[in-house]
Amino acid sequence: MDDEIEFHVEERIREYIARGMSPAGARAAALERLGDLGAVRSECTQLLEEDRRAEARRDWFDDLRQDLRFGVRSAMHARVFSLLAIFTLALGIGANAAVFGVVKSVLLNALPYTDADRLVRVYARMEDASMERSSISAGVTVDLSERQHVFARIAPFFHGTLDVTYVGDAGPRIASAALVGPGFFQTLGVAAARGRALVDADAKTGAPNVALLSWPAWQREFGGNASAIGRSVRIDGDSYEIVGVLPRGFVGPMGAVDFWLPLDLGPALRDPIRARKQHWLGLIGRLTPGATPLAAQREVTRIGADIARDHPESQGGMALWTVPLRDDMVGDTRTPLLVLMASAGLVLVITCANLAGALLSRSLARRKEFAVRVALGAGRGRLVRQLLTESMVLALAGGAVGLGLAALCLTSLRQLTIPSLPAYADLSLDPGAVVFTSIVVLVTGLAFGLAPALSVGRGNTQGVLRDETRGTSEGRRTRRLRGVLVSGQIALCVSLLAGAGLLVRSLWAMATAPLGFDPDGVLTVSVQVPSHAYASPEARIRFFDQLEERLRGLPGVQSVATAGELPSPTMNRNGLSIEGVTWPAGEGQPFIAYASVSDDYFRAMRIPLREGRTFGPQDKAGATQAIVVSEGMARRYWPRGGAVGARIRVGPNESFPWAQVIGVVGDVRNDPARLQPDPMTYASSRQDAWGSRTLLLRTSSDPLALVKPVQRELAALDPSFAIHDAKTLRALMSDRLASRRLPVVLMIAFGGLALMLASAGVYAMFASMAAAREREFGVRVALGSSRAAIAGLVLRQGGVWMLVGLVAGAAGTVFVSRSISELLYAVRPFDPIALGSAAAILCLCAAAALLVPVRRATKADPIAVLR
Amino acid sequence: MFAKESGLLQGTLELLVLKTLSWGPMHGYGIASWIETATDDVLRVEEGSLYPALYRMTRKGWIGGKWGTTENNRRAKYYHLTSEGRRQFVEQTSGWQRFASAVNQAVASTRAPSWAR
Numbered sequence: 001m002d003d004e005i006e007f008h009v010e011e012r013i014r015e016y017i018a019r020g021m022s023p024a025g026a027r028a029a030a031l032e033r034l035g036d037l038g039a040v041r042s043e044c045t046q047l048l049e050e051d052r053r054a055e056a057r058r059d060w061f062d063d064l065r066q067d068l069r070f071g072v073r074s075a076m077h078a079r080v081f082s083l084l085a086i087f088t089l090a091l092g093i094g095a096n097a098a099v100f101g102v103v104k105s106v107l108l109n110a111l112p113y114t115d116a117d118r119l120v121r122v123y124a125r126m127e128d129a130s131m132e133r134s135s136i137s138a139g140v141t142v143d144l145s146e147r148q149h150v151f152a153r154i155a156p157f158f159h160g161t162l163d164v165t166y167v168g169d170a171g172p173r174i175a176s177a178a179l180v181g182p183g184f185f186q187t188l189g190v191a192a193a194r195g196r197a198l199v200d201a202d203a204k205t206g207a208p209n210v211a212l213l214s215w216p217a218w219q220r221e222f223g224g225n226a227s228a229i230g231r232s233v234r235i236d237g238d239s240y241e242i243v244g245v246l247p248r249g250f251v252g253p254m255g256a257v258d259f260w261l262p263l264d265l266g267p268a269l270r271d272p273i274r275a276r277k278q279h280w281l282g283l284i285g286r287l288t289p290g291a292t293p294l295a296a297q298r299e300v301t302r303i304g305a306d307i308a309r310d311h312p313e314s315q316g317g318m319a320l321w322t323v324p325l326r327d328d329m330v331g332d333t334r335t336p337l338l339v340l341m342a343s344a345g346l347v348l349v350i351t352c353a354n355l356a357g358a359l360l361s362r363s364l365a366r367r368k369e370f371a372v373r374v375a376l377g378a379g380r381g382r383l384v385r386q387l388l389t390e391s392m393v394l395a396l397a398g399g400a401v402g403l404g405l406a407a408l409c410l411t412s413l414r415q416l417t418i419p420s421l422p423a424y425a426d427l428s429l430d431p432g433a434v435v436f437t438s439i440v441v442l443v444t445g446l447a448f449g450l451a452p453a454l455s456v457g458r459g460n461t462q463g464v465l466r467d468e469t470r471g472t473s474e475g476r477r478t479r480r481l482r483g484v485l486v487s488g489q490i491a492l493c494v495s496l497l498a499g500a501g502l503l504v505r506s507l508w509a510m511a512t513a514p515l516g517f518d519p520d521g522v523l524t525v526s527v528q529v530p531s532h533a534y535a536s537p538e539a540r541i542r543f544f545d546q547l548e549e550r551l552r553g554l555p556g557v558q559s560v561a562t563a564g565e566l567p568s569p570t571m572n573r574n575g576l577s578i579e580g581v582t583w584p585a586g587e588g589q590p591f592i593a594y595a596s597v598s599d600d601y602f603r604a605m606r607i608p609l610r611e612g613r614t615f616g617p618q619d620k621a622g623a624t625q626a627i628v629v630s631e632g633m634a635r636r637y638w639p640r641g642g643a644v645g646a647r648i649r650v651g652p653n654e655s656f657p658w659a660q661v662i663g664v665v666g667d668v669r670n671d672p673a674r675l676q677p678d679p680m681t682y683a684s685s686r687q688d689a690w691g692s693r694t695l696l697l698r699t700s701s702d703p704l705a706l707v708k709p710v711q712r713e714l715a716a717l718d719p720s721f722a723i724h725d726a727k728t729l730r731a732l733m734s735d736r737l738a739s740r741r742l743p744v745v746l747m748i749a750f751g752g753l754a755l756m757l758a759s760a761g762v763y764a765m766f767a768s769m770a771a772a773r774e775r776e777f778g779v780r781v782a783l784g785s786s787r788a789a790i791a792g793l794v795l796r797q798g799g800v801w802m803l804v805g806l807v808a809g810a811a812g813t814v815f816v817s818r819s820i821s822e823l824l825y826a827v828r829p830f831d832p833i834a835l836g837s838a839a840a841i842l843c844l845c846a847a848a849a850l851l852v853p854v855r856r857a858t859k860a861d862p863i864a865v866l867r
Numbered sequence: 868m869f870a871k872e873s874g875l876l877q878g879t880l881e882l883l884v885l886k887t888l889s890w891g892p893m894h895g896y897g898i899a900s901w902i903e904t905a906t907d908d909v910l911r912v913e914e915g916s917l918y919p920a921l922y923r924m925t926r927k928g929w930i931g932g933k934w935g936t937t938e939n940n941r942r943a944k945y946y947h948l949t950s951e952g953r954r955q956f957v958e959q960t961s962g963w964q965r966f967a968s969a970v971n972q973a974v975a976s977t978r979a980p981s982w983a984r
């Protein structure tokens with residue numbers, strides 16, 4: 001533009017001079033005619049600038065379209081390469097999307113309550129750390145709600161869920177129910193989706209029986225029909241009116257149940273034993289505006305200390321504490337989830353490194369194509385952009401397939417209904433997860449495309465075009481880049497394998513350590529006795545005696561027993577008193593796991609008797625209560641022996657007469673995830689008759705074949721109630737480990753994937769190295785070099801990078817085992833077997849991967865090469 | 868003449884540029900000179916508005932510019948009409964002629980309006 005104006009002015013000057021003006025005068029006149037030069041120039045510049053921008057935009061989109069078309073075409077051209085790339089990307093991205101889907105629904109999504117951040121759960125804990133998340137007594141909930149100022153609303157509820165017999169259209173079934181105190185739904189800030197929620201008046205003594213349905217139960221039992229509200233249903237023999245339906249997706253802090261029933265604390269509070277000595281309530285509170293969880297923690301702890309001082313007999317050694325409700329419901333899934341997310345991320349990084357290596361080889365093979373394009377006028381930036389577009393095309397395709405895989409994974413995970421995940425987690429790929437995946441896709445495409453893209457266009461175009469034969473050799477830079485990529489893959493792979501190995505070892509330790517009983521060949525069936533028909537303990541005892549007698553007659557049955565509770569991590573616990581022993585004031589009474597069992601329980605479970613005797617017919621109602629304790633318990637409280645014959649009391653009621661220890665049996669591990677057995681106390685089912693019991697049938701054949709006969713016998717005895725949860729004891733124990741197993745299985749899958757990718761990377765590195773030096777090797781062979789010497793040459797060149805990878809992997813392993821140490825049981829973080837086998841597996845796979853290319857290098861034919 | 872502020876005359880400048888280029892490609896200085904010669908120096912092109920007008924017309928796609936050399940071997944940017952420019956030229960010429968003759972007719976009229984009688 002300046003040239004143009006300058007030309008104009010000069011022409012004008014020439015004209016004026018021709019007309020007879022002096023040069024200086026002519027110049028002044030010419031400039032004057034042009035007017036304000038600056039203004040003209042800036043106006044023109046602006047116009048030009050706008051032009052240029054519009055054009056650049058047009059060009060950019062044109063180029064993009066062209067690049068995309070070209071990218072798709074070149075991907076179609078190298079079909080096998082593209083399919084492999086898309087497949088590995090799909091696995092890497094799919095793994096991330098799926099794990100993120102779980103992480104998001106568990107850790108990030110909102111709880112199904114209003115302002116869930118303001119909700120806090122109150123627990124008790126024993127000062128001696130024997131119980132961390134204990135329920136609290138009715139008295140304490142009242143004391144706490146009277147003395148506290150930090151909560152706007154506070155609500156007690158029965159800490160667990162319970163099984164009830166529900167009589168619907170399809171006959172009697174077992175349903176689940178929760179008992180919630182006044183203000184429960186108001187505290188959570190949840191209103192009914194249909195009808196009304198429970199209100200304080202529903203929990204008043206003498207109020208009519210009402211029940212609230214969960215959304216799934218409403219769909220299942222009433223087909224989602226609005227007429228369900230106002231209907232009356234029979235639950236445990238009582239009639240309840242349905243007053244409302246809770247919103248879809250609502251679950252309580254205790255889990256998901258079918259029926260929500262009001263809980264009246266009145267009777268419990270009037271009974272001095274039940275008010276203070278039974279710890280059976282959970283408590284949630286909503287913080288007052290302005291109060292922080294920390295303030296709540298301080299106040300609750302202080303009040304807890306006050307209560308313990310006021311009621312040392314029931315609260316001694318027990319402290320109150322709070323935890324934000326979300327943290328409580330997320331529970332111990334946080335660490336495994338984060339570990340899995342990190343592992344999935346590592347797999348994706350390995351995928352990127354792997355594809356970067358593969359693209360590097362590919363761009364070497366395409367050097368000629370690039371040289372031609374440069375010769376035809378393509379700039380380096382243009383080439384880089386082209387290659388990045390190509391890798392983006394691959395990443396997008398891989399991402400799309402990966403998203404599909406992730407959706408499939410989550411669907412199957414949903415069907416597994418993993419007990420370890422919080423009940424509110426809905427496990428789906430919502431828009432947030434899709435956005436996350438898209439970002440992952442873009443970053444991935446950039447990550448694996450950048451290095452190869454930058455490596456092109458650096459070479460000497462003319463040389464490449466002229467020299468046909470050397471078109472496939474690689475330069476120093478590329479070789480180093482590839483080496484770094486491979487050693488990175490090896491390092492990450494070793495770390496992942498080591499992590500997986502440690503988890504496998506600890507799962508193995510949990511699964512194989514003796515449980516203390518024999519879970520094989522035993523069928524377990526839960527039986528819920530209707531409390532109305534069998535109100536007295538005698539009726540219940542008679543019923544179970546008859547049932548056991550009938551079942552003993554079934555073919556193949558070796559022994560039959562019943563237990564109030566099977567070994568589980570959440571067993572009922574009772575306070576322990578020992579005659580003549582006062583517990584230290586600071587510690588208070590210990591709480592010991594407790595089960596009421598029938599005479600043959602120890603035989604059916606194959607728990608060995610160590611001392612004294614087990615229960616017999618003489619331990620009947622009215623006789624001195626007999627107690628059997630576990631070895632560990634005997635060792636702890638009677639370290640010098642003499643447990644048998646000792647007088648103790650289990651349970652809250654101090655007016656009960658002393659019970660007597662009649663025998664000592666072997667320890668059992670109630671929680672298969674813990675290697676240390678819990679102390680146990682057992683009472684006879686004749687002296688403590690529970691209405692809800694589990695049948696145990698030991699058989700010499702397949703336990704599940706007994707389900708039908710058991711059902712028949714039960715129906716013959718009393719057709720009015722159903723059985724549920726028929727399972728082998730082995731399966732039941734295995735379920736308890738399911739939550740531990742899932743992260744381990746996924747870690748193994750990730751480790752395997754990483755191993756596959758890293759092996760492919762090692763193979764590619766050696767293959768391209770051998771190919772590049774084929775001519776040289778031919779010459780060496782011709783000059784008398786041995787095959788072994790050539791193999792050594794190749795191995796040395798690649799081996800250095802593998803070694804670097806292993807050393808870096810060792811460092812990564814330290815980091816990995818630190819971060820998963822929380823998930824390890826009975827295995828040291830630096831377990832030599834786990835770490836050694838991880839390294840060995842990797843070296844084995846790498847050796848297998850490098851065998852072919854190294855063999856090919858040694859086969860270099862001197863004659864063909866020299867010719 | 869051809870003040871930048873006047874929209875009417877702005878349009879006139881564009882028409883004159885189109886007319887000039889209808890003879891063949893020419894540079895900015897040549898365009899200005901030709902207009903002056905063709906109007907017997909009655910219309911003097913305000914050079915401050917000529918170049919912005921040329922760029923604006925380039926953006927509208929009426930004319931295009933190419934660097935070339937003059938008879939005395941100097942580099943100059945030559946503008947030429949595009950097909951769109953040619954279409955614009957025909958259209959604007961007839962428009963201008965109707966406008967000018969109408970103004971002319973009014974200015975040259977000898978019939979007094981009724982209110983002046």
